[in-house]
Amino acid sequence: MTRPRRDPRAERASIQVAGEARPRFDRTARRTGSGRPRRDPRTERAGQRVAAEARPRYDLSQTVRFDAPVATDAQPKTAAAPPPKILIVEAPAFLVAVVPDAPGGRLSSHDRQVLGAARALAGREGGVAILTLGACEGVGPAGADRWLPLDVVEGYDPATQAARVAAALTALAPRYVLFPESLDGGDLARRVAVRMGEPVFTNAEVVAANGLVRPARGRRVEQRIAPGLLATVAPDAVAEYGGPPREARPLPVEAEAPTPSLKRIVSATRVPADPATVPLALAEFVASVGNGITDLDTFRQVVAALRATPGASRVLCDAGLMPRHTQVGASGTVLAATCYFALGISGAPQHLQGVAGCEHVVAVNTDLHAAMIERAGLAIVQDAQVVMPALLRLLADEAGESV
């Protein structure tokens, strides 16, 4: 059997789009009469995809004809996902209380982890009650079934605060109470413990109904104990609550107001950290300079104007252009900053390790394909040398306006 010989020129001429000066070819047009059509594995695969799931799933039993039109999911994904149902525990068998730090009326990630630990202790029958000083947002999605907003203590008076929490806990009578092992949370936990005369199991790294585990003797041994009334939970040890949002029903608890203690604290003022002298590992906002920048004087002015802590990449530190203690990365400092502002840094893997803990990254670099541009929340492909003076001008204009 002989096949007719193909004529590529004629085929090409047949798909040429007419009426244009520049030749254009419509390659999507099905060739006619040249045997069986070509398979398109990608289209077939796309046709097997199960719609309305974020993670791709494929139904391999379904064979889609290659020339059949691919079924596209018409409904948008937001419409497909119904709003999550709020879980309600009507009559919990027991309560697990959580006293979060909640700085500024917002749960920190450590607080969420403590709520996750409390959820694990409560299981299916129990309920999680959260005791916050003042208002707090987002306690239901974080896993709280009940919510006791206590009155705020004016000024810095940890003893009165502990007395208030202890009184509320006595009235609530939970089975377990969990605190975060942070500066404030650990302090409050110990004050409440000595006030209630109960032992406190500090710095628990494992929280489960069958036992709490903490490191002891310089992390040589670990101590396991059946959960008692009070415990504090170590940071980054327990996962946050990941289930559907909970009810966070306000729970009125009548606790008698503790008698105010003697006024022994005369005053308390907050002294914010000086960004110029704070160690890089503790800094909140780091502006960092890399090999893409030669004008370091302007960089220093930008750092001062933004009130950031200066950092640098390894190249500049090796060259002696920036001090060694400013080096960011695996062989320098691993940051715990909220925001990282990278100027002229392409983002070597060792550098990105130092930035891994930063929540927000702003990058200015000339290379569109740099790893730092990919990592950044706001990426600007532009020469950092011209962006820095523009930043300084803008900041100076704003300062001039506000005066």
Place this chain on the structure above:
Amino acid sequence: MKIVVLLSAGRHPVSGAPVLPRMEAQAIRIAASLGEVLGLHAGPDADAVREALGLGLTRIEHIAVAKGLDPVPALAARLAALAPDLVLAGRRGQGGAESGVVPYALAEALDLLLIPDVVAVSGGGDTLTLDQSLGRGALRRVAVRGPVLATVHPDAAAPLAYAYGKARRGTIERVGAAATAADGPEAAVEERPYRRRPKLVKGAPTGGSAAERLKAATGEGGSATKGRLLVEPDPEEAAREILAYLRQIGVIADASKPKQ
């Protein structure tokens, strides 16, 4: 001003050798600049705290308390007799349970004001000013009246250098202890060799692939997925965008608000 520094028998976290915990050495440095300092230790053996004599103390009082007994009643009785203006302690012990409850129990027993996590103390006479660490280099400056118990944070100034001659000249006095009854039976604690637990990866989806966990660990899964990309913008526009972004996440102050 009369200052007492509470000393504990620490163990080095790596070698297990007896060592004075660093925070107590820092407490000695804070106290040495303020006035007359006395070290106070309750425990079976005074040799454990002899190192403190070389780090700035001249005199240590040792209350013999049998091993395993609660030192708080003995310490509270001695502190009540001494009536110091300032008591300094480390925020945690080192080498024991490391729970850090002893200062709180003492403050409760003596009805003292307790200020935790102090990095510096200044003043004298009637009021004392204590700088309290809030983490990330921020401080709270607290002015207090009357006797106060403060625990020392590791961010305090580094301890004084060890001096062998001073360590030889210093004295350790043994003071009589009131007989303390043993506590009730402790809760059953099971001890095992420490096992490191896997580090929690923030933002990693449960049941996700290894590549997704790696992305979460290097931070590429977080803000990068919804990041904004501006290619070759005008420098002025880039500057405006950067400032707007920084203000939105709250790391720099708003332009409309006047500066203090």
